Amino acid sequence: MYTQALNQQDGVATQATPASEDAGAVARFEARVAAEDKIEPNDWMPAAYRRTLVRQISQHAHSEIIGMQPEGNWITRAPSLRRKAALLAKVQDEGGHGLYLYAAAETLGVSREELYAQLLSGKAKYSSIFNYPTLTWADIGAIGWLVDGAAIMNQIPLCRTSYGPYARAMIRVCKEESFHQRQGYEIMLTLSRGTAEQKAMAQDALDRWWWPSLMMFGPPDGESQHSDQSMRWKIKRFTNDDLRQQFVDATVPQGHHLGLTFPDPELRFDAEGGHWRFGAIDWAEFKAVLAGNGPCNRQRLKTRRNAHESGAWVREAALAHAAKRRARAAQPARAAE
Amino acid sequence: MTEAAMPLWEVFIRARAGLSHRHVGSVHAPDAAMALLAARDTYTRRGEGLSIWVVPSAAIAASDPADRDALFEPTASKPYRHPTFYEVPDDVGHM
Amino acid sequence: MSGICDMTSILVAQDAPPLLLHVLRLADTALVLGHRLSEWTGRAPMLEEELALANAALDYIGQARSLYDYAARLDGRGRTEDDLAYLRDTPDWRCWLIAELPNGDFAHSVLRQFLVAAALQPYWRALAASRDATLAAIAAKAEKEAAYHLRHAGEWVIRLGDGTDESHRRMTEALEDLWPYTGEMFEADAVEAALVAEGVAPDPLALRPAWEAMVARVLAEATLDLPAPCAWMQSGGRRGVHTEHLGHLLAVMQHLPRSYPGAVW
Numbered sequence: 001m002y003t004q005a006l007n008q009q010d011g012v013a014t015q016a017t018p019a020s021e022d023a024g025a026v027a028r029f030e031a032r033v034a035a036e037d038k039i040e041p042n043d044w045m046p047a048a049y050r051r052t053l054v055r056q057i058s059q060h061a062h063s064e065i066i067g068m069q070p071e072g073n074w075i076t077r078a079p080s081l082r083r084k085a086a087l088l089a090k091v092q093d094e095g096g097h098g099l100y101l102y103a104a105a106e107t108l109g110v111s112r113e114e115l116y117a118q119l120l121s122g123k124a125k126y127s128s129i130f131n132y133p134t135l136t137w138a139d140i141g142a143i144g145w146l147v148d149g150a151a152i153m154n155q156i157p158l159c160r161t162s163y164g165p166y167a168r169a170m171i172r173v174c175k176e177e178s179f180h181q182r183q184g185y186e187i188m189l190t191l192s193r194g195t196a197e198q199k200a201m202a203q204d205a206l207d208r209w210w211w212p213s214l215m216m217f218g219p220p221d222g223e224s225q226h227s228d229q230s231m232r233w234k235i236k237r238f239t240n241d242d243l244r245q246q247f248v249d250a251t252v253p254q255g256h257h258l259g260l261t262f263p264d265p266e267l268r269f270d271a272e273g274g275h276w277r278f279g280a281i282d283w284a285e286f287k288a289v290l291a292g293n294g295p296c297n298r299q300r301l302k303t304r305r306n307a308h309e310s311g312a313w314v315r316e317a318a319l320a321h322a323a324k325r326r327a328r329a330a331q332p333a334r335a336a337e
Numbered sequence: 338m339t340e341a342a343m344p345l346w347e348v349f350i351r352a353r354a355g356l357s358h359r360h361v362g363s364v365h366a367p368d369a370a371m372a373l374l375a376a377r378d379t380y381t382r383r384g385e386g387l388s389i390w391v392v393p394s395a396a397i398a399a400s401d402p403a404d405r406d407a408l409f410e411p412t413a414s415k416p417y418r419h420p421t422f423y424e425v426p427d428d429v430g431h432m
Numbered sequence: 433m434s435g436i437c438d439m440t441s442i443l444v445a446q447d448a449p450p451l452l453l454h455v456l457r458l459a460d461t462a463l464v465l466g467h468r469l470s471e472w473t474g475r476a477p478m479l480e481e482e483l484a485l486a487n488a489a490l491d492y493i494g495q496a497r498s499l500y501d502y503a504a505r506l507d508g509r510g511r512t513e514d515d516l517a518y519l520r521d522t523p524d525w526r527c528w529l530i531a532e533l534p535n536g537d538f539a540h541s542v543l544r545q546f547l548v549a550a551a552l553q554p555y556w557r558a559l560a561a562s563r564d565a566t567l568a569a570i571a572a573k574a575e576k577e578a579a580y581h582l583r584h585a586g587e588w589v590i591r592l593g594d595g596t597d598e599s600h601r602r603m604t605e606a607l608e609d610l611w612p613y614t615g616e617m618f619e620a621d622a623v624e625a626a627l628v629a630e631g632v633a634p635d636p637l638a639l640r641p642a643w644e645a646m647v648a649r650v651l652a653e654a655t656l657d658l659p660a661p662c663a664w665m666q667s668g669g670r671r672g673v674h675t676e677h678l679g680h681l682l683a684v685m686q687h688l689p690r691s692y693p694g695a696v697w
Binding site: 092198322324 | 463467470471473474475476477478479480482483486487489490493494496499500513514517537538588591592594595596599600602617684685687688689692694695696697
């Protein structure tokens with residue numbers, strides 16, 4: 001998912017676990033989490049819990065911010081004013097979600113500036129899906145339908161995650177995202193009912209986005225390094241494979257309704273199990289994209305870095321102006337001369 | 338190198354007339370005036386509010402979770418503060 | 433449906449009714465400003481500004497949609513808001529030149545936003561008293577949006593003008609670049625004169641003193657020098673004589689509807 005790289009090692013420096021954490025404190029903490037109590041910023045928490053949360057929340061935030069780029073690529077070319085407003089509002093929401101999530105991470109004692117620095121240096125990860133290019137307008141439909149559809153599968157359970165500020169941010173995110181997937185599906189529906197060229201555009205988008213969407217849920221459960229502990233701490237509430245299957249089951253009938261074909265010859269309905277069974281995912285591609293070799297990895301980071309650097313003078317000036325005001329206010333009022 | 342930190346502000350919004358302001362999240366801004374604008378642009382995009390407060394995050398004093406028992410436990414043993422503690426016959430009617 | 437649609441560029445003749453031409457002028461300016469602001473997406477100097485710029489862009493796009501919808505009804509030939517936005521060529525556009533200039537750096541963008549909002553806010557306020565009820569309703573809504581744009585951009589002008597040496601230098605340059613395009617916002621030609629006479633539109637010239645006072649106050653607080661009032665002013669947008677930049681903007685914006693004639697999106 002947006003935090004799929006949790007299952008991989010990244011270069012983000014984290015606080016070391018103290019040699020011995022008070023066993024009693026750990027037990028009390030785990031009992032609280034088991035009882036569905038929420039953990040709040042000032043509460044005692046194991047160092048590994050804090051570390052995992054910072055990584056997960058910041059990866060999620062980075063994904064939202066980098067995720068603005070592929071869709072932002074089409075704002076100026078949206079084919080109607082209605083679509084233009086909807087797309088801009090959606091990409092703006094992604095910026096907002098990044099903002100809420102960075103703020104949630106900040107409650108754990110890291111600053112937004114530090115988190116940005118980790119992203120811009122290439123140390124921190126973000127979702128692999130955003131390293132694919134948006135080549136036609138249909139990609140905007142496919143992203144809304146598939147990528148947001150996958151995201152929402154993951155995000156709804158996160159509304160009940162054990163860390164209070166993260167859960168509250170996710171509640172706001174989910175509430176706002178409710179239009180995103182519908183927006184995308186409506187685009188796909190319009191295209192698949194449109195001209196032959198438009199229908200081909202929609203099929204091509206499904207062909208390119210289907211497998212990367214399935215990869216969004218992260219590696220299979222057996223290979224997922226951090227899953228067990230995250231599940232116990234209720235940072236994560238379903239396994240990668242469970243969520244992936246839920247997504248496939250929900251999405252395949254929607255695709256058939258569009259009259260489109262999934263690029264998977266092995267896709268079939270298992271009537272006994274009640275699930276859509278899908279073919280093997282190309283994990284080599286997933287690993288390559290996560291390692292930085294996707295079609296757009298370098299471009300995405302470079303764009304973000306350029307935006308950040310070309311805004312530095314603005315942030316400096318704003319801080320300098322605030323300092324001037326404080327200095328003026330601190331000056332003793334001068335008597336009329 | 339990490340650049341200078343943009344101050345953090347906590348945002349409180351009154352959703353409707355008659356309600357109190359409620360914490361909704363935070364924003365970064367250089368000063369109070371810009372923090373108010375940022376809060377408006379971030380947290381009231383779907384008609385969520387009628388009034389905004391912003392407070393420097395650093396200005397908030399919070400109770401220590403370790404004091405939870407000392408601060409909040411004693412209140413549990415004072416049921417006489419609640420109306421259900423008192424017996425009033427049903428035929429007296431609503432009181 | 434393709435084949436029926438006339439794909440030649442839609443012309444609204446220069447001798448079309450003044451009200452239609454005027455509504456199109458307002459719509460074109462709003463859409464082009466919204467489009468330019470939307471180009472900031474993913475590039476703003478702070479995350480909070482991403483949201484602020486997108487909010488303003490959405491306000492402008494919303495204004496443009498209401499105005500195009502009204503223009504299409506006035507035109508009465510079954511055209512839609514999208515036909516007017518996507519199927520007219522550069523010479524048929526009537527926006528102010530200042531709206532179509534490229535964004536430049538953040539200094540240029542917030543200064544444009546400020547200079548334009550300072551003109552539009554009093555304009556919408558006056559237009560809200562129009563004898564044309566539709567225009568009055570659109571203006572009443574737009575006035576509130578412009579008031580916020582003015583405040584937001586004005587706060588930035590002050591901070592960047594009176595911030596660091598670099599921000600002051602950039603703001604000074606932006607002011608020199610944009611100032612020659614401010615005069616056009618107060619021009620009234622025969623089209624507007626006719627509407628002014630009927631009580632449908634306010635006289636932009638009468639609103640100029642309020643704009644000058646606002647600009648002088650904010651620039652003074654921003655420690656920026658007010659440019660000389662007699663400087664030569666650029667003009668032509670309302671007659672369809674544009675800068676080189678509008679054609680590129682339209683080429684991008686209109687690409688899909690132009691490439692797939694008659695398709696529905």
